[in-house]
Amino acid sequence: MLVRRDAGLVPRSSSLDIDRLFRDVFEDFPTWAPAAWSGTSKYPAVNAWEDDHAYHVEAELAGFQEKDIEITVLGNELRISGRREEKTEENAKVYHRERYVGEFSRVLRFPVDLDDSKVEAKLDHGVLRVRLPKAAAALPRKIEVQG
Template identity: 40%
Template sequence: MAMVRFPSFGTFPGLFQEMERMKSEMDRLFAGFMGRAPLSAVDSGVSPALNVIEESERFLVDAELPGVRPEDIEISIEGNTLTLRGERKKEDLDNVSYHRRERGAGKFQKALTLPAEINPDAVEAKFEHGVLKLVLPKAEHAKPKKIPVLTVRATEASTSVVDI
């Protein structure tokens, strides 16, 4: 009877490191593909979390920006791309020890490609309780169009019979 040898646990650390590297690379790849920042950028606490709602004639965007002053936010629209830039300033507190610090400080930039072009002249922005609320009307040519259906009156319709 042949003896089967299994690898020792000493050979697994390299395998686990390689699997972790591949996982990180896949996270980065899919984050870019899906239009999101890699998890490391989201975990920093600087990039805002967004809710985006599409209505027939506009998009509504809520961006969580606690600790960011309205004057430190820049909003730009180009075609169907919304870009938010800003900075959360670091709090300088003297003689303190943090037990937990989850909200990061620093500059951020987040670009979002929407499925329709925006009318930049009609955008509304309000900042309330740490939430930036944007109303982004769709460009006129991007709005849904109602097409009337015409009917033919019975008096206008004629039928003819042809003998073959």
């Protein structure tokens, strides 16, 4: 699987106030998403959770292989994109369709920056799991009280 690190494609917004940052936690990318990050699909469905050091994202992508999926991390955003090609057979008729077909691109935004050099992604029996360590600057630091 391709884990790609992007740098400098999109100007980082520094004008967001704190309230907004927290409200946006884990929401999909807002509508002003620049072209390079235009993905806003609701597919795949994801579960996400957090521990002290990292965020974790799980997505169900049945039938997909590593080569079909791309994971990109930029700043505090994760993009999962890919494509499911339909099998083309002569005289095939789709009787009933529920499975997702075509391209998808889903972007998740986190409240803090991610350490893009330590992102781990694994696809196992159609379940994608991504571990996104928080950037060192985002980790809590204990401040000693001087006596």
